[in-house]
Amino acid sequence: MKQSQETPRSQKLQAMRHSAEHVLEQAMLKLYPGLMMAMGPAIEDGFYFDFDFSGKISEQDLPNIEAEMKNIIKKNLPIRKEACPMKKARELFNHNPYKQEWLDEIEKKGETPTLYWTGSEFVDLCAGPHVASTGEIGPFKLLTVAGAYWHGDENQKMLTRIYGTAFETKPELDRYLWQIEEAKKRDHRKLGPKLDLFVINEDIGKGLPLLTPKGTVVRNEILAYEKELEGRTGFQEVWTPHIAKSDLYKRTGHWDHYREIMYAPFGIESETYVLKPMNCPHHYMIYASRPRSYRELPLRLSEPGTCYRYEKSGELGGLTRVRSLTIDDSHILMREEQIDAEFELCINLVLAMFKAFGLNKYWVRLSLNDPADHAKYIADPKTWKKAGRKLEEIVKKSRLTYEIAKGEASFYGPKIDFMVKDAIGRAWQMSTLQLDLFMAKKLGLVYTDADGSEKHPVILHRGLTGSLERTIGLLIEHYAGAFPLWLSPTQVIVIPIADRHHSYAKKVSASLNDKHLRVELDDRPSSMQKRIRDAELAKVPFMIIVGDNERIKGDISVRTRGKADLGRMSLATLEKKLLKQIAEKR
RNA sequence: GCCUGGAUAGCUUAGUGGUAAAGCACACCCUUGGUAAGGGUGAGACCGUGGGUUCAAUCCCCACUCCAGGCUCCA
Numbered sequence: 001m002k003q004s005q006e007t008p009r010s011q012k013l014q015a016m017r018h019s020a021e022h023v024l025e026q027a028m029l030k031l032y033p034g035l036m037m038a039m040g041p042a043i044e045d046g047f048y049f050d051f052d053f054s055g056k057i058s059e060q061d062l063p064n065i066e067a068e069m070k071n072i073i074k075k076n077l078p079i080r081k082e083a084c085p086m087k088k089a090r091e092l093f094n095h096n097p098y099k100q101e102w103l104d105e106i107e108k109k110g111e112t113p114t115l116y117w118t119g120s121e122f123v124d125l126c127a128g129p130h131v132a133s134t135g136e137i138g139p140f141k142l143l144t145v146a147g148a149y150w151h152g153d154e155n156q157k158m159l160t161r162i163y164g165t166a167f168e169t170k171p172e173l174d175r176y177l178w179q180i181e182e183a184k185k186r187d188h189r190k191l192g193p194k195l196d197l198f199v200i201n202e203d204i205g206k207g208l209p210l211l212t213p214k215g216t217v218v219r220n221e222i223l224a225y226e227k228e229l230e231g232r233t234g235f236q237e238v239w240t241p242h243i244a245k246s247d248l249y250k251r252t253g254h255w256d257h258y259r260e261i262m263y264a265p266f267g268i269e270s271e272t273y274v275l276k277p278m279n280c281p282h283h284y285m286i287y288a289s290r291p292r293s294y295r296e297l298p299l300r301l302s303e304p305g306t307c308y309r310y311e312k313s314g315e316l317g318g319l320t321r322v323r324s325l326t327i328d329d330s331h332i333l334m335r336e337e338q339i340d341a342e343f344e345l346c347i348n349l350v351l352a353m354f355k356a357f358g359l360n361k362y363w364v365r366l367s368l369n370d371p372a373d374h375a376k377y378i379a380d381p382k383t384w385k386k387a388g389r390k391l392e393e394i395v396k397k398s399r400l401t402y403e404i405a406k407g408e409a410s411f412y413g414p415k416i417d418f419m420v421k422d423a424i425g426r427a428w429q430m431s432t433l434q435l436d437l438f439m440a441k442k443l444g445l446v447y448t449d450a451d452g453s454e455k456h457p458v459i460l461h462r463g464l465t466g467s468l469e470r471t472i473g474l475l476i477e478h479y480a481g482a483f484p485l486w487l488s489p490t491q492v493i494v495i496p497i498a499d500r501h502h503s504y505a506k507k508v509s510a511s512l513n514d515k516h517l518r519v520e521l522d523d524r525p526s527s528m529q530k531r532i533r534d535a536e537l538a539k540v541p542f543m544i545i546v547g548d549n550e551r552i553k554g555d556i557s558v559r560t561r562g563k564a565d566l567g568r569m570s571l572a573t574l575e576k577k578l579l580k581q582i583a584e585k586r
Numbered sequence: 587g588c589c590u591g592g593a594u595a596g597c598u599u600a601g602u603g604g605u606a607a608a609g610c611a612c613a614c615c616c617u618u619g620g621u622a623a624g625g626g627u628g629a630g631a632c633c634g635u636g637g638g639u640u641c642a643a644u645c646c647c648c649a650c651u652c653c654a655g656g657c658u659c660c661a
Binding site: 058317430559 | 590621
């Protein structure tokens, strides 16, 4: 007891969750004697455990399991660590192939297995740490039942996973559960259709979102901002078709590495075509269309290019994972000496974009290849090493804090990825900057250098936000649907108090429209209060209310979203204010 | 794709082995209201699709489709 009081709070919480997980195992074993323990850890928000079980466990069974866990906790059984000789451990778990596999790992490392006993009733192979007794486990709750492959390998057996969480105090647990509920309300899949931004229609197909007029405004505003940024920094926009001959992808290597995500080839006359799964080859062919001089480099081609990828049905969700995605893509073809400057440029673009969106909760992932995985990457360890080192040097220089992810690289190069979380805490990749030292050589892309020699350019693949669809989805959640003025589909709504104010309201909205502000006139016959409420629910940032007072004085009353009356002002004053706010992207 | 659930009006949900209820939204009428829901009336559902069990299925069983959570994969 004393010991655990001395451990830091977060460590204690981890230990508590880990122990709760053991209690879960013990309870499960009692309720379902036939099941076999696989494994499970304490995780960021709780814990989980994987069971191999021939029967069915559903969420309706969770209260029953929780009740059994409470019994064990009530007994306040001591949790005791035991270093155990390998031979004894092998015997103890001789019916459990999962534990045997784990013991193999421990043996390989030359370590001694450790056991944790809960009282004298339950024992598991475990590295710990744990709390001293089951009574120290705080309030807990089992959350969901899920399936999970053993070792995360889809060729292995599917196990039954139970997720749960535990906290030190009841208010903390309640707060966590409340947060989950609140976060669900921000879910873009709910808010999107509710705010009339996008729909997914069964007859069109899953993973193929349709943007409504309002959603298209958001998309176009994002694109307009990107174009503005790119225009200032020397990017040149191109446009390329959505299909190409499959032979092209055989040459680039996409066919070998990307085959499963490309849609079935189709024939046109005697030739075979596919839907493009990425924009790279199209851009390369623009580069290759004529001889290039070193003077032209860096050549920055960019395009919001819509690509089509076969994602398995279970992987799809809202706008964050779709089958038709628009990559705000660029390919920068350059000389090797230009790598640093071009990456710096792109990192700054990404950071500017994130700032404009008010996205400050992101992290950076340096995605490297896994040298052991020969199938996934172009075979050339030396170049991989060089590219990986270069990127790490760049990311270090940028002063971004980053984590290294082995095995997350593209097949043609390592990447700097910018990650964000969605409303329910799932991590998504947004911007990606990829260093490609292979493709130019593979495709015979060249330029003539100052000394007249032919050289292969280096390629920087840049996804500015990564995917427009995903970005829209994440922004809906980030803003909870209340977009800043510049992104709002409707920026101002004019609400006349009574019928006799309609013509004045029309004049007001026409003036705003002339200033290129997105304005709506709500002249429905319902009460003014009702229409204000509707505008609030639609998250319209500015409301103009006009009645007798305003009409006589020729001014307007202004109300802002979420706040009360701003009072009277002239229309010109508001227009000026709004245009300024839009220009500053506030 | 795999594991576990779910699907009732445009939306959110109630309900039953004898073809269904409410609120919101919608239409019409009354109301002309000063900063988050004025009142009334009406229309709207082969209860996801296809099979099966049954005298009878929205309800029970099976398959499929779509959705959700997770796994795998990924921008």
